[in-house]
Amino acid sequence: MEKNRPVSLKDLAKELGVSISTVSRALKNSPEIGAELKKRIKKLAKERNYRPNPFAMSLLKNSPRIIGILVPDIVTHFYASIISGITDIARANNYSVIISSSYEQYELEKQSLEDFINLRVEGIIACLAQETTDYSHFEELVNQNIPTVFFDRICLTDKFSSVITDNAESAQKATQHLLETGSKRVAFIGGGNHLEIVKQRKHGYLQALREKNIPIEKELVFCKKIGFDYGYEGACKLLSLPQPPDAILAMNDSLAFGAMKAIKKHNLRIPEDVSLIGYTDELHSNYVDPALTSMTHQTYKMGEESCKLLLRHIRGNEKPKHITIPALLTIRESSIKKGD
Amino acid sequence: MEKNRPVSLKDLAKELGVSISTVSRALKNSPEIGAELKKRIKKLAKERNYRPNPFAMSLLKNSPRIIGILVPDIVTHFYASIISGITDIARANNYSVIISSSYEQYELEKQSLEDFINLRVEGIIACLAQETTDYSHFEELVNQNIPTVFFDRICLTDKFSSVITDNAESAQKATQHLLETGSKRVAFIGGGNHLEIVKQRKHGYLQALREKNIPIEKELVFCKKIGFDYGYEGACKLLSLPQPPDAILAMNDSLAFGAMKAIKKHNLRIPEDVSLIGYTDELHSNYVDPALTSMTHQTYKMGEESCKLLLRHIRGNEKPKHITIPALLTIRESSIKKGD
DNA sequence: TTGAAAGCGTTACCAG
DNA sequence: CTGGTAACGCTTTCAA
Numbered sequence: 001m002e003k004n005r006p007v008s009l010k011d012l013a014k015e016l017g018v019s020i021s022t023v024s025r026a027l028k029n030s031p032e033i034g035a036e037l038k039k040r041i042k043k044l045a046k047e048r049n050y051r052p053n054p055f056a057m058s059l060l061k062n063s064p065r066i067i068g069i070l071v072p073d074i075v076t077h078f079y080a081s082i083i084s085g086i087t088d089i090a091r092a093n094n095y096s097v098i099i100s101s102s103y104e105q106y107e108l109e110k111q112s113l114e115d116f117i118n119l120r121v122e123g124i125i126a127c128l129a130q131e132t133t134d135y136s137h138f139e140e141l142v143n144q145n146i147p148t149v150f151f152d153r154i155c156l157t158d159k160f161s162s163v164i165t166d167n168a169e170s171a172q173k174a175t176q177h178l179l180e181t182g183s184k185r186v187a188f189i190g191g192g193n194h195l196e197i198v199k200q201r202k203h204g205y206l207q208a209l210r211e212k213n214i215p216i217e218k219e220l221v222f223c224k225k226i227g228f229d230y231g232y233e234g235a236c237k238l239l240s241l242p243q244p245p246d247a248i249l250a251m252n253d254s255l256a257f258g259a260m261k262a263i264k265k266h267n268l269r270i271p272e273d274v275s276l277i278g279y280t281d282e283l284h285s286n287y288v289d290p291a292l293t294s295m296t297h298q299t300y301k302m303g304e305e306s307c308k309l310l311l312r313h314i315r316g317n318e319k320p321k322h323i324t325i326p327a328l329l330t331i332r333e334s335s336i337k338k339g340d
Numbered sequence: 341m342e343k344n345r346p347v348s349l350k351d352l353a354k355e356l357g358v359s360i361s362t363v364s365r366a367l368k369n370s371p372e373i374g375a376e377l378k379k380r381i382k383k384l385a386k387e388r389n390y391r392p393n394p395f396a397m398s399l400l401k402n403s404p405r406i407i408g409i410l411v412p413d414i415v416t417h418f419y420a421s422i423i424s425g426i427t428d429i430a431r432a433n434n435y436s437v438i439i440s441s442s443y444e445q446y447e448l449e450k451q452s453l454e455d456f457i458n459l460r461v462e463g464i465i466a467c468l469a470q471e472t473t474d475y476s477h478f479e480e481l482v483n484q485n486i487p488t489v490f491f492d493r494i495c496l497t498d499k500f501s502s503v504i505t506d507n508a509e510s511a512q513k514a515t516q517h518l519l520e521t522g523s524k525r526v527a528f529i530g531g532g533n534h535l536e537i538v539k540q541r542k543h544g545y546l547q548a549l550r551e552k553n554i555p556i557e558k559e560l561v562f563c564k565k566i567g568f569d570y571g572y573e574g575a576c577k578l579l580s581l582p583q584p585p586d587a588i589l590a591m592n593d594s595l596a597f598g599a600m601k602a603i604k605k606h607n608l609r610i611p612e613d614v615s616l617i618g619y620t621d622e623l624h625s626n627y628v629d630p631a632l633t634s635m636t637h638q639t640y641k642m643g644e645e646s647c648k649l650l651l652r653h654i655r656g657n658e659k660p661k662h663i664t665i666p667a668l669l670t671i672r673e674s675s676i677k678k679g680d
Numbered sequence: 681t682t683g684a685a686a687g688c689g690t691t692a693c694c695a696g
Numbered sequence: 697c698t699g700g701t702a703a704c705g706c707t708t709t710c711a712a
Binding site: 018019020021022025032033034037056058059060061062 | 698699703705
């Protein structure tokens with residue numbers, strides 16, 4: 001029968017008739033302990049299934065080896081995959097992670113941060129909620145001396161490290177690809193213009209057009225909100241133009257799938273009549289027909305880098321560092337016009 | 341300037357010239373403390389931003405208010421959504437969660453469990469890895485007195501509570517729906533026959549046929565492995581039969597999307613020529629064309645129930661309990677034949 | 681109404 | 697080589 005309370009050093013010491021210090025030292029392989037005694041102690045520890053009490057350790061060192069992750073949600077593939085990258089690196093370094101979702105709400109984000117501070121996490125990796133425009137709750141982390149790294153949606157870059165994707169460059173690359181594979185008139189479907197990410201990707205799109213000396217037409221840019229329905233609406237609008245586009249770059253996965261549905265409803269072929277590129281993860285792009293050419297975020301890698309960066313901050317007092325991880329163009333069926 | 345070390349009761353006590361016990365009591369609203377003194381103590385605590393040290397508390401009570409979640413992975417929507425349900429309930433009860441992925445590997449699963457025990461989590465919610473066939477590492481949890489709840493892939497039901505979906509019933513419902521909406525010959529695409537989940541869903545499918553006195557044809561059942569490619573392969577095989585089916589039930593999302601691709605490649609219309617039902621989450625089903633009629637797992641609810649169950653076990657010593665959460669039929673475009 | 685002291689499990693320092 | 701003791705922050709007796 002096991003006792004309810006876990007075995008402690010004291011228990012082992014008593015049983016062997018030695019002091020607690022001796023047992024502690026023996027289990028850490030201190031060279032000061034007699035070889036024979038050491039062996040006996042280790043044997044008993046294994047027998048009794050001794051496990052060091054992490055609370056005592058944390059109390060002593062004030063470091064629970066836990067880091068907090070704060071994301072808008074955990075269900076979106078993008079975040080889930082990043083979390084996956086983070087936790088794998090954390091685990092490899094003997095850290096556990098605690099995950100909290102803001103559900104895009106400012107109040108929940110603030111509360112989560114409070115919880116993390118109360119828990120005394122050693123560091124935090126966070127992605128801002130859409131609602132958040134005031135960052136004072138994050139500044140508090142500086143006072144509390146809790147290293148923090150932001151990813152994707154970032155802020156206070158002078159104080160915190162960050163990991164992001166190359167929004168402008170990736171949109172530019174995507175547009176270039178369309179122009180180089182038979183498309184002449186490329187349209188852009190984005191989200192709300194106030195979002196940094198929208199501005200940057202649109203900028204990359206426009207940049208690619210300028211490069212090729214293609215005149216910019218305002219009607220070919222549809223920016224309203226992010227979401228499947230808006231992708232559908234946007235594509236319908238674009239395809240109803242007197243001079244409709246023969247290619248669409250959708251800056252988000254739901255927008256892209258919405259646009260795809262619209263193109264089909266208009267009885268147009270992809271990519272023959274209208275090419276389409278989105279930003280998606282591997283899975284979804286292959287599920288649809290035709291398979292969707294996409295810019296793919298290196299999400300797992302973003303997670304890994306975020307965590308590595310954080311661990312460096314935890315270990316030493318480094319200056320904020322900013323990393324950009326490029327998105328990759330994965331060519332599938334929806335972009336290359338056959339006639340090419 | 342903040343000190344590096346967080347404020348402790350001792351600090352407050354010294355500053356006010358009272359004893360630690362007094363401060364402790366005042367902050368817990370003990371009625372023994374003078375109203376005026378109590379007010380002063382609370383005021384200072386707020387000023388100094390005092391936060392109780394969780395390590396000291398855990399050391400004292402041996403309960404860190406942390407529960408461990410062990411899943412095959414966190415990227416699959418099914419698991420992510422369940423985790424979401426778990427964490428929300430946990431948080432509402434002042435618990436934090438730590439998530440670990442087995443990546444379907446036995447060794448990693450075992451290691452994660454060890455980590456949880458070492459961390460002294462108060463309880464565990466787990467879904468078995470596909471590789472796992474030996475359950476001794478879970479039996480150890482009984483010795484360690486760590487309450488555990490399984491979901492979806494479960495084991496040792498005499499010792500542990502569980503939360504599952506109604507595999508047989510849901511497949512039966514799906515098949516019934518097909519038969520009631522104009523389909524005559526329903527085929528089934530499943531995964532490896534050794535998996536419990538496959539057996540159960542196939543059983544439900546067959547049950548629905550028997551109900552309607554429809555003869556069972558072995559050629560209409562394709563069970564090989566779970567995955568997009570196998571869905572594609574299976575559907576191709578089925579549609580090449582001398583008497584092909586006019587409806588397919590795919591027992592998994594990737595199988596369903598693979599089948600959908602195959603049906604289209606065969607230039608058949610969905611649902612006019614071949615109806616299709618899958619098991620998916622909301623999102624994916626709407627992205628494809630036509631939108632996929634599906635059995636939808638109530639994943640978030642499964643998470644919630646798992647966590648509630650676990651909390652009951654943590655609080656008192658309840659007997660194992662088994663909960664079944666039904667999947668819901670969500671009718672979209674891929675199932676109802678127009679002629680009906 | 682308040683204070684002192686023990687104890688939770690561990691490490692580290694100082695003695696022997 | 698080994699043992700005793702203080703310390704980490706907090707709660708909880710027991711005394712005053």
